[in-house]
Amino acid sequence: MTASNERPRFATALEEAGQRRQDELRQRRLRPLRWLDDGRIATGDDDARALFDFCSNDYLGLARDPELAAALATAAREYGSGAGSAHAVVGHHQQHQRLEAELAEWLQRPRALLFSSGWSAALGTITALLGRHDLCVQDRLNHACLLDGARLAQARLRRYAHGQASAAEALLAAEPERRALLVSDGLFSMDGDYAPLVELAQVCSRQGAWLMIDEAHALGVCGAEGAGSAAAAGLDSAQVPVLMGTFGKALGGFGAFIAGSELLIDTLINQARPHLFTTAMPPAWAHAMSAALRRVRGAEDLRQALALRIARFRTRAKELGLPLSDSLSPVQPLILGVSERALDWEAALYAAGYAVKAIRPPTVPVGQARLRITLNVRQPLATIDALAEQLARLHDANPAPLAETDYAS
Numbered sequence: 048m049t050a051s052n053e054r055p056r057f058a059t060a061l062e063e064a065g066q067r068r069q070d071e072l073r074q075r076r077l078r079p080l081r082w083l084d085d086g087r088i089a090t091g092d093d094d095a096r097a098l099f100d101f102c103s104n105d106y107l108g109l110a111r112d113p114e115l116a117a118a119l120a121t122a123a124r125e126y127g128s129g130a131g132s133a134h135a136v137v138g139h140h141q142q143h144q145r146l147e148a149e150l151a152e153w154l155q156r157p158r159a160l161l162f163s164s165g166w167s168a169a170l171g172t173i174t175a176l177l178g179r180h181d182l183c184v185q186d187r188l189n190h191a192c193l194l195d196g197a198r199l200a201q202a203r204l205r206r207y208a209h210g211q212a213s214a215a216e217a218l219l220a221a222e223p224e225r226r227a228l229l230v231s232d233g234l235f236s237m238d239g240d241y242a243p244l245v246e247l248a249q250v251c252s253r254q255g256a257w258l259m260i261d262e263a264h265a266l267g268v269c270g271a272e273g274a275g276s277a278a279a280a281g282l283d284s285a286q287v288p289v290l291m292g293t294f295g296k297a298l299g300g301f302g303a304f305i306a307g308s309e310l311l312i313d314t315l316i317n318q319a320r321p322h323l324f325t326t327a328m329p330p331a332w333a334h335a336m337s338a339a340l341r342r343v344r345g346a347e348d349l350r351q352a353l354a355l356r357i358a359r360f361r362t363r364a365k366e367l368g369l370p371l372s373d374s375l376s377p378v379q380p381l382i383l384g385v386s387e388r389a390l391d392w393e394a395a396l397y398a399a400g401y402a403v404k405a406i407r408p409p410t411v412p413v414g415q416a417r418l419r420i421t422l423n424v425r426q427p428l429a430t431i432d433a434l435a436e437q438l439a440r441l442h443d444a445n446p447a448p449l450a451e452t453d454y455a456s
């Protein structure tokens with residue numbers, strides 16, 4: 048047998064794709080960092096050159112909370128470093144069960160189920176619920192894991208214009224014969240705005256569809272006791288039958304869960320493949336996430352400190368004439384148009400001591416590259432003022448008005 052000389056080569060394909068990424072300014076690289084005690088980010092050995100964090104999702108500062116770190120260390124001594132297997136074999140420990148019960152109580156749902164990440168919660172849940180004959184209606188700007196879930200399920204995926212409940216209703220109404228799941232982020236990760244949750248729930252009720260809300264960015268940030276955007280909108284388990292949350296944003300940890308009815312959770316335990324076939328999170332970790340959950344529920348002090356910082360940034364940015372969006376959340380996008388401009392601003396801000404991320408396609412639509420500025424409770428108010436002034440200097444130096452077409456998606 049002779050080796051084929053015609054078979055396309057991986058090395059060639061990968062090099063070409065890499066070159067295209069470079070040309071289109073889509074290349075990403077990883078920078079190892081250290082967190083300093085004051086919350087700044089050091090990227091080298093020189094602490095004096097550390098950056099202020101305006102890009103993490105650690106809105107309440109809990110990823111660096113000494114008490115939570117101590118809870119994790121104590122739990123690791125007690126329960127070890129691993130779960131031993133997947134939940135359905137011998138990996139479901141008492142610490143998992145307790146965390147699930149606390150989540151259910153917090154979110155006023157009959158039951159909750161842990162997953163190892165938001166990504167696997169989304170894939171597992173959507174593929175367990177939908178098959179190729181079912182309809183999945185999603186907001187155009189939903190997180191990638193929600194869209195991929197529908198694709199993996201081979202469901203009929205229809206996307207509606209961002210935040211337009213009437214457009215979602217039209218898609219559902221067009222195919223009344225199909226079982227349907229409407230899926231939306233609660234708080235959108237790149238735009239910082241909230242989904243029209245009450246309207247979406249009404250649409251689902253009229254159209255006989257289930258509503259799934261991904262609360263990744265909203266948990267801890269809004270709603271009574273930080274219970275998220277569905278709670279803030281007063282929506283219960285009947286109105287939002289599938290509630291997804293993660294520990295990786297305001298809870299300062301890692302991992303995720305789905306909350307809903309006994310029937311839903313029993314289905315997921317038996318049919319969600321990323322639950323069935325993944326090693327359970329370490330029980331010590333579940334214990335630490337219980338501590339984080341309790342901290343978040345009682346964290347009115349932190350939510351107020353966060354609200355103060357959001358208001359401060361928006362006031363300063365408005366005074367300085369910056370192109371703010373309507374976001375009232377800790378995610379404050381400045382839409383700059385082309386990737387080049389966003390990357391230029393990112394570099395200038397890094398040089399000035401601020402870690403702010405340029406977000407480019409394919410994460411956001413072409414023409415909507417932006418700076419995604421996030422606020423967190425560790426930022427001194429004076430630093431927020433200084434960032435706004437730095438942004439204003441960039442804006443004044445490069446005041447090119449955004450073309451209307453830059454906003455078209």
Ligand SMILES: *Cc1c(COP(=O)(O)O)cnc(C)c1O
Pocket residue numbers: 163164165166167190192232236261263264293294295301302303
């Ligand atoms: C971060 C995020 C996820 C993914 O969660 P991980 O636990 O990080 O995998 C899912 N959905 C949304 C909206 C997110 O922002």
